[in-house]
Amino acid sequence: MTATETNRQIAMVLDLNKCIGCQTCTVACKKLWNKDTGTGYAYWNNVETLPGAGYPRNWTETGGRTDQGEVKAGSVPNLDEDYGRAWTFNHDEVRARAGEGEQKPWLRPKEKPKWGANWDEDRGEGSYPQDNHYFYLPRLCNHCTHPACLDACPRHAIEKRDEDGIVLVDQDRCHGYRFCVESCPYKKVYFDPQRQVTTKCIFCLPRVEEGVAPACARQCPGRLRFVGYLDDEAGPIWKLVHEFAVALPLHPEFDLGPNVYYVPPMSPPKLDAQGRPTDEPRIPTAYLESLFGKQVHGALRILELERAKRRRGEASELMDLLIAYDWNENFALGERKREVL
Amino acid sequence: MVHKVSLIAAPTGLSPGGYVKKAFADRNAPQTPVAELEVVKGLTGWRIRLEWDCSDPVTSLADDVDRFVDAAAILAPGAPDAPWMSMGAPGKPVEGALWRADREALFGVRAEGLGTVERSDAPAGWSAMADRQAGKWRVSFHAPSWSALDAQQQLAVAVWQGAKGDRGGLKSVSSGWIAVGS
Ligand code: SF4
Ligand code: SF4
Numbered sequence: 439m440t441a442t443e444t445n446r447q448i449a450m451v452l453d454l455n456k457c458i459g460c461q462t463c464t465v466a467c468k469k470l471w472n473k474d475t476g477t478g479y480a481y482w483n484n485v486e487t488l489p490g491a492g493y494p495r496n497w498t499e500t501g502g503r504t505d506q507g508e509v510k511a512g513s514v515p516n517l518d519e520d521y522g523r524a525w526t527f528n529h530d531e532v533r534a535r536a537g538e539g540e541q542k543p544w545l546r547p548k549e550k551p552k553w554g555a556n557w558d559e560d561r562g563e564g565s566y567p568q569d570n571h572y573f574y575l576p577r578l579c580n581h582c583t584h585p586a587c588l589d590a591c592p593r594h595a596i597e598k599r600d601e602d603g604i605v606l607v608d609q610d611r612c613h614g615y616r617f618c619v620e621s622c623p624y625k626k627v628y629f630d631p632q633r634q635v636t637t638k639c640i641f642c643l644p645r646v647e648e649g650v651a652p653a654c655a656r657q658c659p660g661r662l663r664f665v666g667y668l669d670d671e672a673g674p675i676w677k678l679v680h681e682f683a684v685a686l687p688l689h690p691e692f693d694l695g696p697n698v699y700y701v702p703p704m705s706p707p708k709l710d711a712q713g714r715p716t717d718e719p720r721i722p723t724a725y726l727e728s729l730f731g732k733q734v735h736g737a738l739r740i741l742e743l744e745r746a747k748r749r750r751g752e753a754s755e756l757m758d759l760l761i762a763y764d765w766n767e768n769f770a771l772g773e774r775k776r777e778v779l
Numbered sequence: 780m781v782h783k784v785s786l787i788a789a790p791t792g793l794s795p796g797g798y799v800k801k802a803f804a805d806r807n808a809p810q811t812p813v814a815e816l817e818v819v820k821g822l823t824g825w826r827i828r829l830e831w832d833c834s835d836p837v838t839s840l841a842d843d844v845d846r847f848v849d850a851a852a853i854l855a856p857g858a859p860d861a862p863w864m865s866m867g868a869p870g871k872p873v874e875g876a877l878w879r880a881d882r883e884a885l886f887g888v889r890a891e892g893l894g895t896v897e898r899s900d901a902p903a904g905w906s907a908m909a910d911r912q913a914g915k916w917r918v919s920f921h922a923p924s925w926s927a928l929d930a931q932q933q934l935a936v937a938v939w940q941g942a943k944g945d946r947g948g949l950k951s952v953s954s955g956w957i958a959v960g961s
Contacts, residue, residue: 511802514845521844590798592894592947615947621798631840
């Protein structure tokens with residue numbers, strides 16, 4: 439693994455207890471950066487329902503890393519079966535049929551879709567009313583401390599910036615070999631078959647350089663995203679990741695040092711056969727451990743304790759921070775040099 | 780002069796970065812074990828014909844993201860002792876042309892070591908005609924002038940079969956420079 443410690447590292451924390459799955463982040467990102475016709479299928483930010491197969495389908499199985507963090511051969515997902523091709527619609531047919539007086543001609547995809555970025559939305563698992571459950575997982579590039587994508591590129595076309603740790607593809611150097619797509623176990627590099635180069639999240643670099651948080655974070659109506667530098671002890675990232683230790687990386691076993699962290703979702707209790715609440719949460723803690731590692735137990739315990747404090751009317755700095763009374767405090771990026779949304 | 784050239788899998792252990800050398804450590808056998816090479820220097824310049832078996836040609840990405848196209852390259856040493864297997868070395872370039880099945884025009888290529896390949900438009904007048912018959916690709920390159928080949932009289936070849944996942948350093952190559960004579 440390439441050692442890629444940088445001078446500073448920007449990071450994001452997402453509180454999964456607050457995500458409503460509205461996809462505003464997905465659209466904000468897509469509209470801002472990713473409208474090339476060759477990447478119609480690609481979402482630098484996507485929000486998937488868990489438990490579920492996600493996007494691309496079964497991405498955790500498409501490799502790049504073993505559970506011990508060792509390099510293994512990954513695969514490039516298939517556009518139709520795994521990502522889901524961007525839909526094209528029968529606009530002409532609908533217009534013609536409406537012109538002929540048909541009352542409700544159907545607007546529908548021309549091809550029968552096989553999968554998509556939000557295909558298994560709200561399915562989840564379990565049986566109603568005992569233990570049905572699901573939650574939303576927004577995903578973006580983790581701007582890893584040891585990026586598998588960078589390590590995979592024989593052309594040195596991927597760079598991790600020293601000043602903020604943002605991982606970027608130099609499309610002038612990229613020859614479209616897609617070793618980065620294969621090797622990223624989070625499947626957060628995308629190939630553009632028209633331009634024959636790869637693309638990925640740039641952590642809204644031009645915004646960050648002007649002290650403005652990425653579009654996915656600023657636009658989030660759930661106010662669940664926090665952005666700042668990992669070493670800023672006065673900022674929200676340090677507090678959530680280090681001080682309160684409630685924000686955890688996704689799949690730490692891949693051993694890439696992800697810099698996107700998640701506050702794990704708490705859940706109401708399962709019901710027993712008589713419909714009475716049990717002591718067990720609906721989202722199995724073992725499942726959360728498979729996502730966030732063993733530290734999830736401690737994080738959930740802290741969240742429970744702090745929530746209980748608030749219920750008793752006591753102060754809780756952690757809960758106040760997560761509630762985000764003043765959402766500007768979610769972002770600590772230094773002086774803001776321009777007004778933007 | 781017609782050469783039957785045995786090709787080898789380019790050694791993935793040389794590939795820059797950690798992924799390719801580990802993920803493809805067992806890719807020791809060439810996907811294209813043999814090629815036929817004919818090199819003629821005539822009044823109109825160099826004519827170089829390269830042929831290889833290919834039962835499953837890929838001529839376009841067809842807007843898919845998991846396809847790789849067929850390709851072939853011919854390279855000459857830009858210096859007497861330019862190493863082939865590492866695509867040259869600093870100050871000892873290799874140079875030539877890259878044909879890809881999804882485009883008409885040739886790329887010019889130049890490298891001074893693995894991972895340093897620079898693509899550009901091929902020199903003026905350079906061209907390639909490709910056709911596929913009886914399960915074989917035949918690519919006929921024409922270079923009106925090629926001073927590196929004139930000087931060194933040596934050539935090396937590389938073949939990529941997209942259907943077999945070949946791209947970048949995953950390729951079948953001649954095991955060294957081939958003396959072409961004139
Ligand atoms: S998440 Fe994937 S694409 Fe992003 S830095 Fe890590 S390895 Fe690279
Ligand atoms: S905008 Fe916020 S609440 Fe909506 S899906 Fe994205 S992360 Fe969740």
